[in-house]
Amino acid sequence: MDYETALSFIHGRYKFKKHPSLDIIKDLLNRLGNPQKDINAIHVAGTNGKGSTVAYLRNIFQADHKTVGTFTSPFLIKFNERISVDGNPISDDELIELVEKIKPIAEEMDExxxxxxxxEFEIITAMMFLYFAKHPVDVVIVEVGIGGILDSTNVFEPTVSVITTIGMDHMKILGDTIPKIASQKAGIIKQNRPVVIGKVDDDAMEVFKNKAAELDAPLYAYGSEFNTSKPVMNNNWQQSFDYEDDDNLVRNIKTSLLGFYQPHNAACAIKAYVLHQQDKGKEVNSSAIVSGIAKTTWPGRFERVNDQPLVVLDGAHNIDAVNEIKKLLTKDFSSNEIYIIIGILADKDYMDMLNILGSIKNVHLVLTKFEAYGSRQSVDVDEISGQIKSKNPVSVIDDWKQAIAQTAGEMSEDDMILITGSLYFISDVRKLFKLE
Structure with missing residues (x-):
């Protein structure tokens, strides 16, 4: 089997089942010898913030001289990124070996x-568990795909569970209210295992507290059991903050990931690290926390990819993420013009997202299209451009490469291009800037 054949098998699987359950993934893992029982892992869920929280955690553990496996989605450049060790994707040969092991079992189950x-996601999840069972690391950080309770990753006992945020996304699958979505995420809370909860509203917190109490799971909430100081941004595209919980005070932590939510995401990662260390009877390494956070980069999260002209990428793809972008632009980038080149999937709340961005006084929206993944499509920008409530005229340039080139040619040297709307779109743009 070659690499392309292996990928074709993975991507050729069903995307979703009409009646999702954990029965199939449990059956598949059982036929593989239950590799999920052999890993030492932290489980991370949340509407937004999962990716950067995983990245912070990985870098903290690495700074503490641990080998770290990660399971993330989606990939930005190459599929192999989804299963990585110390930030390095598994090799093509390793991926082929995993598919060769799983393919005949999956085909037997089909029959x-x-x-x-x-x-597809159950196959990838099984590949991850199988890989880390055969190639042990000190800790694996497992990112939930969608939701929690019925997510294919929800089949192992974590040392710590983390739920970063709750927002209105994937509502057709998870439910159309915050409590319904929170109930899905709460599915990763496990009996007698600690859970870290990020900044969520009262309705969601009530769901989490009830579930944690039911399972005797110690709950640690941002703003209560752990907290951060107000971040300060410096001229080097960094923000600094302090972290504090009942047992630890870590001062002057610096992150190059911008946004009000990044110290919050870092704090969730720090608390998860602290709890994991306590579970293993190990000391908390404050210098590893500071070093790990400082070293953390996360592609597509307010990522500066070019200086002249200034081009920034952000994978904001739902209302909560776009609101955070608005806060950041309003506070720290209000003195110059911002050209937002945006492509959004048609199954997102695109009108609300566009109206939020269009309400910023120094923002000029440039709507574009991109090649979406599988059966999903980017929104038809020609149809919606006239419906957007915007402070400034809205442009439509169907070809996103042309949109970047044309905008760069028209802006002044002090202005900024922000490219956003979808992680899939950002993945394509990163290739244009040769960020591979």
Missing amino acids: TIPGGGPT
Whole structure:
């Protein structure tokens, strides 16, 4: 089997099942010898902030001289990124070996199980568990795909569970209210295992507290059991803050990831690290916390990819993330013009997202299209451009490469281009800037 054949098998699987459950993934893992029982892992869920929280955690553990596995989605440049060790994707040969092990089992399940065997994400999840069972690391950080309770990753006992934020996304799958979505995320809380909860509203927190109490799971909430000081931004595209919990005070932590939410995400990672260390009877290494956070980069999170002209990428793809972008632009980038080149998937709340960005006085919206993944499509920008409430005229340039080139040619040297709207879109743009 070659690499392309292996990828074709993975991507050729069902994307979703009509009636999702954990039965299929548990059956698949059982046939593989239950590799999920052999890993030492932290589980991370949340509407926004999962990716950067995972990145912070990985870098803290690495700074503490641990080998770290990560399971993340989606990938930005190459599929192999989804399963990584110390930030390095698994090799093509390793991926092929995993598929060769799983493919015949999946095909046997296709023939014997009504409704078919494992989905694409179940296959990838099984690959991850199998890989880390065969190639042990000190800790694996597992990012939830969608939701929590019925997510394919929700089949192992974590040392710590983390829920970063709750917002209105994937509502057709998870529910149309905050408590319903919170109930799905709460599914990763486990019996007697600590759970870290980020900044969420009262309705969501009530769901989490009730679930944690039911399972005797110690709950640590941002703003209560742990907190950060107000971040200060410096001229080097960094913000600094202090972290504090009942047992630890870490001062002058610096992150190059911008946004009001980044100290919050870092704090969730720090608390998860602290709890993991306590679970293992190990000391908390404050210098590893400071060093790990400082070293953390996260592609597509207010990522500066060019200086002249200034071009920034951000994968904001839902209302909560766009609101955070608005806060950041209003506070720290209000003195010059900002050209937002935006492509959004058609199944997102695109009108609300566009109206939020269009309400910023120094923002000029440039709507564009991109090649979406699978059956998903980017929104038809020609149809919606006239409906947007914007402080400034809205442009439409269907070809996103042309949109970047044309905008760069028209802006002044003090202005900024922000490219956003979808992680899939950002992945394509990063290739243009040769960030591979």
